[in-house]
Amino acid sequence: MKKIIYTLIAVVALAACGDPSEKSVSDLIAQGDLETLRAKKIAISEQQRAIEKDLQLLDSVIAAKSGIEKLPLVTILTAKGEKFDHFLELQGDVKTKQNVLIYPEMAGTLQRVYVKEGQRVQKGQLLASIDDGGMSSQVSQLKTQAELAKTTFERQKRLWEQKIGSEIQYLQAKSSYEATENAVKQAQSQLGKSTIRAPFSGIIDDVIKDQGTVVAPGPGAEVFRIVNLSDMYITVDVPENNLGGISKGKEAKVYFPVLGDTVISKIRQTGNFINPSNRAFSVEIPVPNKKGNIKPNLSARVSLNDYSNDNAILIPQGIISENADGEQYVYVASEPNDNKAVATRRIIQTGKTQGSLVEALSGINDGDLLIKEGARTVKEGQNVQILKTESDE
16 A cells, blocks of 8 residues: 555656656657756756655655654764873883992902892992902001191191291191092092992892902993882973974873883973984883882883863764775764654864764764764664663663
């Protein structure tokens, strides 16, 4: 019965739109006039669209009156503004500026080692001593001579102030005292090289030379490696097209896959030079190491905040389609009435993506009802049946 009705309607519509005196299609083809054929095609196309529209309307009315209307089933979510922080994902390695090898400053036998591997030391702490070859005795003798020279000078000075003695005697005593003092300082400085002290606070990572080993200044003579694990940092190369979004003080998330741990930090320094080999600039991020489990050269995934919007509208990427002109669009539902609504196509502009969400820069307003599940099956102006909204999930 339904097919008979459609056929009758089509015949009536064609009869209403056509002119009885108009030539048939076969006659026009035989005539062969190109412009007439084109005009005929346009007229038939318009008739076809009008018939399809009437058929859709009749389908809807017939289904509604018969109580068997079948509408596409969809779910909807409400667009709302929220804070959006986009992060640039990069790779980096942990470094420390205080990771050094300690060398001896004088030759001799490593007389005693006072620390062991893994021991925490303070800046200036004594790590080892080298046999000074009797230099400490020489320093003691020089100190004795310096005391005598000082006493002589002070007496000669008092006499000179009382106008007793000659000026030359006073000057000779003064010169002798100053020379002896300088000799003591030089000897003490040289004797100080017989001890090895921590240049900064940290951990003795390696004791390279054993007690009793003969050491001397120069390559290959390192005695200790000391590392400061509390002053760690990461440097990453950021592509130059992100120059405008990366700046000092912005948030940085550092994830260590080996440790399964994330550290929140901030950008401490950005480079002022674009490397021509990779078109990137360097960024330095300090890494707090409260647990002490972060080591130099440890690999890390770094997320740098390069964009923020306090009132961004984020939508799932899965509901976005693209038309023949390359425009992106979504379907928006009208205000539901008895869980039924009308789908409307909305052209949108999108921005940055984070995970499965993308920021809608235009085309969607706060409060719009976006069709989520079923978005690929609906058409412009179609009635839809709403199964649930985001708040129902």
